[in-house]
Amino acid sequence: MADTSEIKKGAVIRHNGTLYVVTTFQFVNPGKGQAFTKTKLKSIDGAKGTEMTFKSGESVDIVDVFHENLQYLYQNGDFYSFMNKESYETLDVSASVVGEDAPYLKEGLEVVASLHEGNVVAIQLPKKVTYTVKTAPPAVKGDSTSGNVTKEIELDNGLKIQAPIFIKEGEEITVNTETGEYGGRVVE
Secondary structure, three states, X not given: OEXXXXXXXXXXXXXXXXXXEEEEEEEEOOOOOOOEEEEEEEEOXXXXXXXXXXXXXXXXXXXXXXXXXXXXXXXXXXXXXXXEXXXXXXXXXXXXXXXXXXXXXXXXXXXXXXXXXXXXEEEEOOOEEEEEEEEOOOOOOOOHHHOOOEEEXXXXXXXXXXXXXXXXXXXXXXXXXXXXXXXXXXXX
């Protein structure tokens, strides 16, 4: 048994006999009352998701998982193919496991996979990923005076985000995969 301080994205928790993967978590310390951790959980079989709140210090049954570095290759229908860079073994991961991280995937991206009993139950993306700007409308004189200091751009993997108006096509930028926000230009 572990306590709530060990809850993190990708952790596998056993609750009422069912295994769940933590998809998001947030530690909350209110001004009054006891601190707690809010979590969104997804069952390993992909059948259902749930939200749970754990009081600080409460015992949680965290199941041991094996972590493996994988490289994203391509999407094949409802599956995403990853390769183990050491053994060159290809693993197909279902779209339900990849979940909300799918838009951030691009060929060659390295992720950390959590495996339980030989099956990938969660993937963890790097916090920041570099992309090339595919399309970016030109900035129009007067945009910043109207308060419009961002524009929608499309990245090389098809992801669309809001970025500052000075970003141009062909530039490399970073994106925060936790928030989906522009992270800055890549400086060489």
